[in-house]
Amino acid sequence: MEAKMLLLLLATLGPGPAAGSHLGCSMPGSPCDISKNAAAVQQAVLGAAHSFNSQSNDAFLFKPSAVIRAQRQVVRGIRYIVDFQISRTVCPKRNRTSDLDRCHLQPPGRLAQTFRCHMDLCLTPWKPGRETLELQCRSHQQEPVLIRTGSDQDPVLFK
Known part of the structure; x- marks a missing residue:
């Protein structure tokens, strides 16, 4: 009976990577790719954009343009x-707009600017808040302009 249950379970799971494979999510505890549109990803990216805006000296707000x-x-x-x-975006910081959905991106030209960012964020469900381990943003022409490590309350350091 146990053998039949095991075969039924394996048939339900379908074909998968070979046992012992270290690619993808087959290894417990290893990073695995998730949807770029996942709600947690979108929230994290939006939070990073707000952090970037609060720390930058730019006259305009920035918003996520691509994941x-x-x-x-885990x-x-x-x-x-x-x-x-x-x-x-075309939204000036002085207007204090918090809804970035209302802000359109700058049209191509001298004011258009894009930064590529890397974020490492840890959420601990049984603790309030989140811990930003790293946030780096760089333009195509420069070294990193924003580096953030530690908890949300730690200062942001500029290079």
């Missing part, structure tokens, strides 16, 4: 590793 890659890893909480882009 390039998203991964999740550790002592849930770790998200996300590569994304933020682009300058």
